[in-house]
Amino acid sequence: MKMAHTCVRVKDLEASVTFYKEAFNFEESRRRDFPENKFTLVYLTLPGDDYxxxxxxxxxxxxxELGDGYGHIAIATEDLEALHAKHKAAGFxxxxLKHLPNVPPSYYFxxxxxxxxxxVIREK
Structure with a gap:
């Protein structure tokens, strides 16, 4: 077995697609539209990754409503500081940068x- 996908429900599909493409270089792998059932699915992948x-x-x-039980997805990067600076400069x-106790900064949201x-975590 292996993980297949994570679902995120969105209110503005194109704004969300644009965000994930601009922030992380996601690519749209496929789109499934079901107008008779009033929903659309868009699948995004990172280059070189099939998840x-x-x-x-x-x-x-x-x-x-996200509620207080929502977790998060995590994306690993080799250069945490550079991506953080890029995201800040883009106005996201x-x-x-955050850290766990007794550990150098290793993530941000x-x-x-x-x-x-x-x-966004530092790749190990």
Whole structure:
């Protein structure tokens, strides 16, 4: 077995696709539209990776309540500081670099258009 995808429900499909492409260089691998059922699925992948982020857009849905139980997805990068600087310069909503106790800074969070947190971690 292996992980296949993670689903994120979005209120503005094109804004979310643009965010993930601009912030992380995701590529759209496929799109499935079901107008009779009023939803669209867009699958995004990172270059060289077959794991997918599924963006689910339900027509006529004004948005979603994240609640206090929502976790996050995490994306690893070789150059954490450079990507953090790029995200800040682009005007994305990002936190400062963070760290666990007794560990140098190793992650930060960026917020997508729907308020989902994406953790960006230093690749091991």
């Amino acid at each position: 997918e982020l599924e963006l689910t857009y339900n027509y006529d849905h004004p948005g979603y 909503n990002v936190t400062e 960026i917020i997508d258009p729907d308020g989902y947190k994406v953790e």
